[in-house]
Amino acid sequence: MSKAKLQKLSPGLRKFIVTESGAGVNAAGTVSQYVKKSSTPVSAYAERTLNHCNGGATLQAALWLRDHLKKGGKLVVTLAGALSSFQVGVMLAELIRQNKVHLVSATAANHEESYYRYVAHSHYAYIPRYTELTLEQEAELRDAGLRRITDTFLPEDESVRIMEPHLLKFWKEAERKGQRYFPHEYFRRLFKEGLIKPDKGANHEDCWTYAAYKKNIPIVIPGFEDSTMGNIFASYTYAGKHRKAKSFVLNQNVMKTGLEYFTSLYDWYMEESKDAPIAFLQLGGGISADFPICVVPSLKHDLGLHGKIRDWAGFIEIGSSPMSYGSYSGAGGKEKITWDKLSTQSYFQIIQSDVTVVFPWIAAVLLGL
Numbered sequence: 001m002s003k004a005k006l007q008k009l010s011p012g013l014r015k016f017i018v019t020e021s022g023a024g025v026n027a028a029g030t031v032s033q034y035v036k037k038s039s040t041p042v043s044a045y046a047e048r049t050l051n052h053c054n055g056g057a058t059l060q061a062a063l064w065l066r067d068h069l070k071k072g073g074k075l076v077v078t079l080a081g082a083l084s085s086f087q088v089g090v091m092l093a094e095l096i097r098q099n100k101v102h103l104v105s106a107t108a109a110n111h112e113e114s115y116y117r118y119v120a121h122s123h124y125a126y127i128p129r130y131t132e133l134t135l136e137q138e139a140e141l142r143d144a145g146l147r148r149i150t151d152t153f154l155p156e157d158e159s160v161r162i163m164e165p166h167l168l169k170f171w172k173e174a175e176r177k178g179q180r181y182f183p184h185e186y187f188r189r190l191f192k193e194g195l196i197k198p199d200k201g202a203n204h205e206d207c208w209t210y211a212a213y214k215k216n217i218p219i220v221i222p223g224f225e226d227s228t229m230g231n232i233f234a235s236y237t238y239a240g241k242h243r244k245a246k247s248f249v250l251n252q253n254v255m256k257t258g259l260e261y262f263t264s265l266y267d268w269y270m271e272e273s274k275d276a277p278i279a280f281l282q283l284g285g286g287i288s289a290d291f292p293i294c295v296v297p298s299l300k301h302d303l304g305l306h307g308k309i310r311d312w313a314g315f316i317e318i319g320s321s322p323m324s325y326g327s328y329s330g331a332g333g334k335e336k337i338t339w340d341k342l343s344t345q346s347y348f349q350i351i352q353s354d355v356t357v358v359f360p361w362i363a364a365v366l367l368g369l
Contacts, residue, residue, distance in 0.1 A: 041369070043368065046058075050361065054353045058353070058358050062362040062364075063365065065314070065366060066366055072275075074279070076280050076281070077101050078281070078288040078292065080282075080289065082150065084109075084110040087206065088283070096215055097211050101217065102217060102272065103220065103268065105220040107222075107287065108227030111184060111209065115159075116159035116160065118207045118210060119158070119196050119199055121199040124154070124155060126151050127153070145157050160228055162196070163229070164229070170186045171233065171255075182256045183224040191210060218264075222291040222292075223291075224258070237249065258291070262295070270299070273310040277313030280316070281362075284318070285319050312341065312343075312346055314346055316349045319350075
């Protein structure tokens with residue numbers, strides 16, 4: 001499209017146009033980053049092939065994030081679904097090691113499953129044609145202790161039950177000493193004290209929780225009780241009429257709560273955003289993303305710090321949830337403006353696709369591959 005034709009369009013429409021040469025501005029009104037300039041093979045191939053529809057949206061998001069980080073910006077990554085079982089750590093751990101991720105918010109299941117991959121990798125199995133399983137075959141898998149997550153089997157005995165005694169020891173010790181910790185802090189002691197080792201088939205560098213531990217970056221786990229180890233913790237604290245006779249009932253107050261995670265985000269965001277804008281990369285939907293993104297409007301409206309809060313610099317979501325019927329998962333960037341989660345100047349991009357397909361491309365561009 002010629003410059004003359006672009007000038008015939010209204011400013012409101014023109015800002016959405018990006019020409020083949022890369023000229024133009026994006027939907028947030030800033031100069032487009034969709035400029036083909038990579039010299040490394042994977043990124044150059046992405047720039048040649050990811051040009052339209054979800055592929056184009058993927059490349060635009062990756063290039064914007066690359067530019068954001070190069071300028072000194074910071075990044076929050078959120079993990080939904082079962083991405084850790086699907087080995088998201090191969091990409092995420094390297095991003096953490098290269099200082100390109102500054103906080104991770106994960107469902108409690110994703111968090112613990114990163115550890116399970118670490119201790120039991122060689123015991124995992126796959127069934128690509130999982131849709132063809134019968135009900136009876138699913139029951140066979142259950143009885144064998146193989147917990148199916150789409151095409152992946154989580155081996156409970158070699159993962160959950162290996163870690164449970166160590167964590168129970170930590171919980172009891174905290175109760176005895178009158179101490180309280182966040183869920184991820186108990187887990188991190190497993191690394192710190194050398195109580196777990198990588199499985200013979202595992203590469204510890206593919207474990208994002210290990211990378212986060214080594215870099216000491218913050219982790220937020222909203223809804224800890226909504227996980228296998230969270231269920232186990234709840235069972236130890238239950239003193240109701242259906243409890244079988246056991247020697248002890250654990251005090252649930254040894255575990256810090258989601259409210260405390262949220263208030264810790266107040267302090268983290270205020271400190272980290274002093275000198276740098278912070279972007280938000282949401283991998284899938286759900287509480288892992290809805291929880292931390294609310295820190296900005298809460299600081300503004302609930303703590304009354306209007307005019308003192310830096311907005312999220314950008315919001316990128318990869319997910320398959322449609323934007324309909326009030327679903328948070330899939331709600332577009334424009335809707336988030338009405339909730340004061342984003343400003344009119346924030347970059348935003350929704351990529352309607354599978355995280356396991358899209359995120360490796362984005363990670364490759366950010367890693368300069």
